[in-house]
Amino acid sequence: DQQVKQNSPSLSVQEGRISILNCDYTNSMFDYFLWYKKYPAEGPTFLISISSIKDKNEDGRFTVFLNKSAKHLSLHIVPSQPGDSAVYFCALQRAGNTPLVFGKGTRLSVIA
Amino acid sequence: KAGVTQTPRYLIKTRGQQVTLSCSPISGHRSVSWYQQTPGQGLQFLFEYFSETQRNKGNFPGRFSGRQFSNSRSEMNVSTLELGDSALYLCASSLRQGVNEKLFFGSGTQLSVL
Secondary structure, eight states, X not given: OOSEEOOOSEEEEETTSOEEEEEEESOTTEEEEEEEEEOTTSOOEEEEEEETTOSEEEETTEEEXXXXXXXXXXXXXXXOOGGGOEEEEEEEXXXXXXXXXXXXXXXXXXXX | OOOOEEEOSEEEEOTTOOEEEEEEOOTTOOEEEEEEEETTTEEEEEEXXXXXXXXXXXXXXXXXXXXXXXXXXXXXXXXXXXXXXXXXXXXXXXXXXXXXXXXXXXXXXXXXXX
């Protein structure tokens, strides 16, 4: 049973435009929602997070939106840059000492 | 500050063998987690250690085991290797255990089972 779904395996966007990456989940018990970015031959790096008490968190070009009623999380990157080309994973966590549950990832390609 | 270090970087084994992977966390970090990444399944949680104690375990067979030492360094072992164990094994450390703790990942060990 897949608790976290990233339904788009890949996404291609032109430089300067908006990139929108989506993540859906089934368990309403998740409290923290994170995005990690992974370049080839490197481990994932933390990008941005949001707790369930908020619906938006912004950090520079990156904004995460949370729609709890729809159990939907999205990451917006504006403007997209070629250096943003990577695999993006959403990761969800329940309260307490529980591990992160990752989606399968979306490969973003930003074309110059 | 040095990041999370995983050794070896690449490993080739044959079916039935066993393998041990090593992870050195960021200095001062006491929590170490292990994940398996495969192309079709994304990152799947293996186990987490905090202060030498296993605190969480994922849904993997008993062939997968791990441990943490007093200096927070961690090892994971896979016995009786199967072809399906071919994957990138990622180690991550964090300062504490708990919610919204940022994980710092190593570059991983790429294991190929022939």
